Amino acid sequence: MSRTGTGTLPVRPATAADAAALFALSEPSMDAGELRRRRVADYRAPRDRFLLVDGPAGPGGCVALRLLAPEPPAHPAPALLHNFCVRAGLRGAGLGSQLLETLLAEAGRHGVRTLVTASTGDGALFxxxxxEEIPAGLAPRAWAAELDPSRGSRVYLRTLAG
Structure with missing residues (x-):
C-alpha cells in the first residue's frame, strides 16, 4: 500500500454488493465525459475485476481490469484497464497511484503481458x-473497435514483464 495525503487506505477487490456505490462514484466522471457510460449492472459483470479504495464517505476511487482474448503475436495475454476514477475531493492525494500500482500487480498475477487503456485526459499518470501513447489501430482490435472517436480518447499501452 502507498502512503497518501488521506493516510494509508487499503485497495480491495470490489464485490457485487459494491456495484451501486461504484456507479455513484463513477457517475460524475461519466457525466463529464471522462468515463464511458455504464449501468449499475456493469459493475457486477464477472468479466471485470474492479478494485476500490474505501474513503471516509464510501469508495474514494476505483479501477477495473478486464482480460481480453489473445491476439498473437501482437498482443499476447492482453488486458484492459478501465473505469479509472478518484472522487473529486480526494484527487491529488495519491489514491490514483495506489490503485494503478495495485492493478499492475493484479495484472501480473493473471499473466497479463499487454495492458491497454484509453483516456480523455492528458495521460500523465499513465x-x-x-x-506509451499509441495509435488506436495498434491496440487489441476487438477493444479498439468499441472506442468512440467523438470522445477524443488517447490510447495507451504498457508491456508487462513476463
Missing amino acids: RRYGF
Whole structure:
C-alpha cells in the first residue's frame, strides 16, 4: 500500500454488493465525459475485476481490469484497464497511484503481458507508470473497435514483464 495525503487506505477487490456505490462514484466522471457510460449492472459483470479504495464517505476511487482474448503475436495475454476514477475531493492525494500500482500487480498475477487503456485526459499518470501513447489501430482490435472517436480518447499501452 502507498502512503497518501488521506493516510494509508487499503485497495480491495470490489464485490457485487459494491456495484451501486461504484456507479455513484463513477457517475460524475461519466457525466463529464471522462468515463464511458455504464449501468449499475456493469459493475457486477464477472468479466471485470474492479478494485476500490474505501474513503471516509464510501469508495474514494476505483479501477477495473478486464482480460481480453489473445491476439498473437501482437498482443499476447492482453488486458484492459478501465473505469479509472478518484472522487473529486480526494484527487491529488495519491489514491490514483495506489490503485494503478495495485492493478499492475493484479495484472501480473493473471499473466497479463499487454495492458491497454484509453483516456480523455492528458495521460500523465499513465506515462509515469510506463504506458506509451499509441495509435488506436495498434491496440487489441476487438477493444479498439468499441472506442468512440467523438470522445477524443488517447490510447495507451504498457508491456508487462513476463
